[in-house]
Amino acid sequence: MSEQTITTPDHLKQPPLATGLPVLGNVLDLAQDTRGFLTKKYLEMGPIFRVRALNQEFVVLAGTEANLFMTRKGTKYFRSHEFWQGMDDELGAARSMISMDGPEHVRFRKVQQKGYGRTVIWQHLPEIIAITQNEMRQWPLNEPLPGLYSLQRIITEQLGILAAGYSPREYLDDMIKFVRIMLLTRVTKQRPDLLRYTPSYRRARSRALDLAKNVRAVHPIETVHEREPDLIDHLLQLAHEYPDFLPESDLMPAILGPFIAGLDTVASTCAFLLYVLLTKPDILALVRQEADDALFQKGTPIAQDLREMDVTHRVIQETLRMYPIAPALQRTATQDFEFAGYQVKAGTAVIIATTAPHYLPELYPDPERFDIDRYTDERKEHKQPGTFAPFGLGAHTCLGAGWAEVQIMVTMLTIVHAVDLVMVPSDYELKIDPAPTPSPNNDFQIKLMGWRQHGTLPG
Numbered sequence: 491m492s493e494q495t496i497t498t499p500d501h502l503k504q505p506p507l508a509t510g511l512p513v514l515g516n517v518l519d520l521a522q523d524t525r526g527f528l529t530k531k532y533l534e535m536g537p538i539f540r541v542r543a544l545n546q547e548f549v550v551l552a553g554t555e556a557n558l559f560m561t562r563k564g565t566k567y568f569r570s571h572e573f574w575q576g577m578d579d580e581l582g583a584a585r586s587m588i589s590m591d592g593p594e595h596v597r598f599r600k601v602q603q604k605g606y607g608r609t610v611i612w613q614h615l616p617e618i619i620a621i622t623q624n625e626m627r628q629w630p631l632n633e634p635l636p637g638l639y640s641l642q643r644i645i646t647e648q649l650g651i652l653a654a655g656y657s658p659r660e661y662l663d664d665m666i667k668f669v670r671i672m673l674l675t676r677v678t679k680q681r682p683d684l685l686r687y688t689p690s691y692r693r694a695r696s697r698a699l700d701l702a703k704n705v706r707a708v709h710p711i712e713t714v715h716e717r718e719p720d721l722i723d724h725l726l727q728l729a730h731e732y733p734d735f736l737p738e739s740d741l742m743p744a745i746l747g748p749f750i751a752g753l754d755t756v757a758s759t760c761a762f763l764l765y766v767l768l769t770k771p772d773i774l775a776l777v778r779q780e781a782d783d784a785l786f787q788k789g790t791p792i793a794q795d796l797r798e799m800d801v802t803h804r805v806i807q808e809t810l811r812m813y814p815i816a817p818a819l820q821r822t823a824t825q826d827f828e829f830a831g832y833q834v835k836a837g838t839a840v841i842i843a844t845t846a847p848h849y850l851p852e853l854y855p856d857p858e859r860f861d862i863d864r865y866t867d868e869r870k871e872h873k874q875p876g877t878f879a880p881f882g883l884g885a886h887t888c889l890g891a892g893w894a895e896v897q898i899m900v901t902m903l904t905i906v907h908a909v910d911l912v913m914v915p916s917d918y919e920l921k922i923d924p925a926p927t928p929s930p931n932n933d934f935q936i937k938l939m940g941w942r943q944h945g946t947l948p949g
């Protein structure tokens with residue numbers, strides 16, 4: 491199939507169509523490596539083109555110009571509703587923060603902002619550390635452990651305790667399954683809907699709803715004034731005071747929100763980061779130094795400010811650049827608009843390739859190289875406008891970005907401070923499982939070699 495442009499009746503051209511397979515179109519490329527495919531097509535075709543995935547067609551906006559357009563004009567030209575609506579349906583709700591648009595989204599986001607802030611998680615530093623340590627104590631010596639799953643266990647427990655004041659321990663595997671299959675079938679649509687009808691998924695979904703009920707039960711509205719309100723309290727108060735705005739039926743996605751938004755994203759980023767540390771001993775040594783000197787002293791957390799962990803912060807930024815777990819955003823055009831000389835019609839399904847610039851050599855020289863000096867004051871490559879967007883862009887930019895950075899940093903520092911790990915096999919080469927969010931595949935395994943002498947001891 492050749493690339494083509496079609497002239498629309500109003501004389502503005504339709505974006506060119508990317509070459510693809512008969513029937514399948516570009517579905518395989520998009521599914522296997524969304525970011526890589528979109529960067530490649532941007533370099534070949536420019537900042538706007540069309541792609542096909544089976545019977546669906548999307549207009550892709552890519553490059554720094556697309557990211558700036560999303561930041562400046564996204565609210566005017568795009569809505570989020572259609573892309574995220576499947577999640578709401580699955581939870582019996584009509585809408586949720588991420589599927590809302592316009593003023594009601596702004597209002598909802600403002601209320602939720604209080605609970606998702608960086609300072610909130612910072613106050614919970616000792617709990618993040620304790621949960622990580624407790625989980626590591628379960629790791630057997632010298633036996634292979636699944637890399638991603640070991641981190642998912644830690645992150646899910648942290649999210650439950652920190653965001654919802656409730657341990658999801660008993661629900662862990664069901665939550666992981668529910669979030670994964672719900673996203674794959676209802677949101678990204680990378681797997682057939684049939685998966686939702688398997689008994690194991692039905693059970694996982696019903697357990698997720700149970701967890702939400704339990705979370706709710708430990709947040710009685712009558713006693714909210716007697717405690718420091720958390721994210722769930724803010725939400726329940728909003729529902730209580732403004733039931734027209736937040737009816738009972740819309741509470742479910744909001745209560746499960748921290749798990750849905752945080753579980754795969756944070757755990758997968760931590761897994762990529764662990765892979766980086768275990769394959770780059772020089773970087774591991776620098777990060778460990780910060781863990782030993784800045785986060786802990788004699789096993790006790792002492793950090794006052796994350797800026798004290800400058801190297802670790804740069805390692806996280808480079809991990810987010812190279813292994814973005816949300817490679818692109820999907821939206822619907824709310825009205826006709828022009829972009830780079832082409833027309834996009836109202837109602838068009840649009841992909842904004844937010845992380846395509848992460849691998850452009852003119853922005854990030856030698857982009858395949860893991861290089862934490864990109865983020866130094868001298869280079870600041872990520873500060874060039876439109877170049878760095880691991881947390882999305884525009885009205886729905888990740889509300890938990892600051893939270894996620896602290897959670898990733900403290901979890902990983904706690905791990906490298908306490909234990910010596912190796913990969914199994916030691917020469918494992920990274921292979922990425924692309925769905926629903928990219929992560930190191932199941933072959934990524936780790937082995938606990940021992941507790942470090944000056945680290946926290948198992949007990």
Ligand code: HEM
Pocket residue numbers: 570587588589599606653747748751752753755756759815816819820880881882883885886887888889890891893894
């Ligand atoms: C590495 C970790 C994370 C990454 C890369 C990430 C990425 C993203 C992205 C790309 C979006 C925008 C989606 C869209 O526009 O369609 C988003 C939205 C959101 N994220 Fe995150 N996220 C992370 C962790 C978290 C965590 C830990 C939380 C909360 C505990 C969180 C809460 C949210 C919320 C509430 C939204 C919706 C904001 C809105 O609709 O206004 N995220 N995230």
